[in-house]
Amino acid sequence: MNSTTGNTTSTLETSVLEEYLQVRKNCGRFQLSDYQLFGITGADVFSFLQTQTTNDVHLLKDGQGQDSAIVDRKGRLIASFSIYRESASAAWIFVEVVQADKLKSHLETYIFREDVTIGSPQHTLQALQGPKSLLILNQIIPNAQIPEKYNSICVQSDNVVLIQKSLTGEEGYLIGLPCGDVKSDELLSAMETICPESIAAPAREILRVEAGIPLYGKDMTAKNVLPETGLEHTSVSYNKGCYIGQEIIARIKTYGAPNFSLMGLLFLNSFSPLSETDVLLDEKKIGLIKSVVYSPALENYIALAYLHKDWRSPDVELNVTINGEAVKVKTCLLPFYQLQTRSDRSGKLLEEALEIYRTEENLDRPIEILREAIAMDPKHAAAYEALGVFLSRQNKLDEAIALMKRLVEIDPQEIMAHTNLSVYYMQQGRIEDAEFEKGEATAIQFEKVMAQKMSERAKAKDEEKDKLERARKIAMFKEVLEIDPVDAVANFGLGSIFHETKEYEQALAPLQTVVRENKDYSAAYLLLGKTQEQLSRLSDAEKTYRDGIAVASKKGDLMPLKEMQTRLHALTTKSKSTSSV
Template identity: 30%
Template sequence: MNEFELFIEGRKGTLSDWDLCVVSGKDREAFFQGQTTNDILSMPVNTFNLNSRVDRTGKIQFFFINIKTENELLLLFPSDVSDSAIAEFNKFIIMDEVELSKDERKVFYTISKDTQRAEFISGLLYGLPSSLSFSDKNSDLKELSSDEKLELKIKSGWPTWNVDVHAGDLINNTRLNDLAVSYTKGCFLGQETVAKVHNGRGASFYPSLLESKDVEKLNLGPFKINDRKGGEVITKSAHVAMVKLFREFRIENKSFDVNQDERSISFTFKNYSVGQSIESFSHELYLYAVSSFQNEKVEIAIAALEAVIELTPAFSDAYESLGVIYGRQEKFELGIELMDKLLATDETSVMAHTNKSLYLMRLGKIEEAEEEKGLATVKSFAQFGKVAKEKKIKEEQEKEKENQINQRESMFKQVLEIDKDDTIANFGMADVYFYRKEYEKAKEHLKRVVSVDDKYSTAYTLLGKTLEILGEIEEAKKVYVKGIEVASAKGELMPANEMQARLVKL
């Protein structure tokens, strides 16, 4: 069972290895806003998220779960660190009206599509939309097994204390960097160091996901790639593993020979998503629904789309897709109901009226069908007007861009008259010619760039694209291979991943 099916079916459990702490006092939110890495002030009421505490050098002291309700701020600490964490915070409470106290209440969780209602404390747990409560409200659901929990934690990169996150780890080298750090909320203890690493080359070693039937052949511990330290297997289940991977090898869809214990196995690693949210999960669930429908798994598709609508009521595509499925099943009344909900979400939808007209016709309601057809026509004309307006705006924007391109071209030409090998000016001219679709001229300047500076990674990216358009596919492949090598060695993962994606496509 994959994570989407498990979410739809639902699971429950108890956070038995976590300790609850209640924070009281009028300054509680302001105090923790400056003492921890995530944003508490902007949290909606009745939600939870991950947070952490680092020292002045950006090294982790502990992490925890924030729970924010109407009247309380609650903290859930891994049991191993709860006493020391409370003591650490107490050292910094001087003038603030804040008090921390242990609470003996048990905390229950539910992983289910039905947990986003106002009475629940909602958030992401193990990468899935969930709710927390102080009583077992879902006795009919199955308990989340230890194997299911491990697989979910690995697939989402959810941290586990003293497994993939330890005291003294630089937070940039852990999944907490993506899941528990806000770089926009303002200052916190250690923020200067953490931001400096984040805005520089990033983590040297960072968690990546490995999904393969050969995971069982790996042992926990270090491994080599290309006869050098490649990374470390941190935790694994039957077919997935979390590995700390060196910067140079964190390239999507690129295979590497992993050497461990005198064995060599080819693996492709996957980068974890930068940030997780209920909205991003809902989008992935929608894509899973579409894929399930295409593979004739209709009931799974319906359940997934219903879950999407429950999670994100403004997701208009989900209403339309589910309504179309009901139409194909000749459940026209249900289809019409979904189209009405779509119109409540997006009153400009032409397809909602079109589908309603079709379903009403099949039900023999001719007059109502004609009325919906008329509304579809009216909204189609409105869409045409909108498209025409957007086209005019786009033409004005392109005209402005052409003026900017001309100015840049003049500047680059002046530089090249002085120094024909200037890499910035040559790359700039190549970019101008690429925009104008003068690809041979673009190629000429890009070849000069990489001949003068063979470490200019973005030049390889643009040169590869240019060669693709010119039909020089084999040469484009060679350029991408070289460019990936250059970019990954410099820690420039964005161009490296882009070139790898294009190379795979070729």
């Protein structure tokens, strides 16, 4: 990266930018020499891990994984990693190499009579990252068992390990190749042939920071209490039994937030800071900068930084001092880069194909794009329909029919597929086949109508039960409020019920009472703002969300924080567009 400190524009080296875009738009490959995969086996493996880790391993089923951590008695980080359950007596651990020895040492220290064996690494690791990583993986290992959900694992019969995990903010897969195996050499060769684009460290670093993924030794150390790192949102269960350090982490959750915790900073004036430098506001330290990169997505420098709780409200612009220079920054929730799903990307490809179709007569390019859309999302019915129509217009009816049959195999209840098959068969003069598919479409439509009616009847019964239950709760909450008019639980409960039943005027007063009397009740700010929106009190809603965001940021209440941020952004955007008309 070509970069300097000060108010200068930064550019990326061409090779780095190309590698970055390869991952963001296609698929990139890199060796994971900085990570390690090892097994833990034994009849007691999960009961043992349950007592040591911050997450609830008892929730895992075969093939599932979760992020987790181990902390000391003061809640300070010992190691962060991912656990994958292969079977009732076998687990896999994916961890940074710099943390591996410390993690193993800790686990071995607490094994007494338990039937638990910690293995050594037996695999070399490769990563495929990018929106087309699944397509590439299927070419490298045809007919493999592919993990279908994020943080899931499939161990192949030849002991090749596949894990779905993102290290870049894009969909991705980790491939564990058994060491010293001829098949592994063949797979690696195939990988290099099919996906020759190897991603080097500089591009990986940009992708990692944009994805908001902290590294041990760089963004967090053994001095950090786990909630400071932001990892508790994915790595901690607050409902499981005891583990070392649980009391400290639970106390932080209950009584507030750590003074400093990891967030994002966007530098608004092309300033390139150094890592490990303080962020000052009015000569007072409010933050410490960690990883820094130039972000092609945001077209400026970004950093992972520990910010004081008084300055953790997102989307706030601050005039700060760094290394003696005046700098304008904007606070950001992590990650900086939001993952686009395969479904999202497939939808955009469909839009692109249809736009080309509207402006050009040649169908070859739209057909090519639609094939890519279907490869990206094999269940995208609208893409199948558009591709079928285009193929039929090129008189490629056999191909259009094969396409619709494929959709029927994927989703037998897709009415459109049967309807189109009927049309295509009719065009070929295959009357009997056309009538059969027409009958199938009609039967499915009838079944769906009947199912809808039954669902509506069941819903009506449930609504009647809910109505009685709401009446009971309203009476109970009102009894409490007669004794204590400012009781937070009763007021919030009453406001929630009235909001649910769309009685927004009645919801307003109890929710206002909650935020007036309990200024750290994040969920109440969110519900009050939503109520004010429904009453078209948009300026009041904006103020409520801003106040609530400040409260939730300090407390670390991520879920209401994100929703309030999203709603505030929508309101302010709407306000700007209205004023500009």
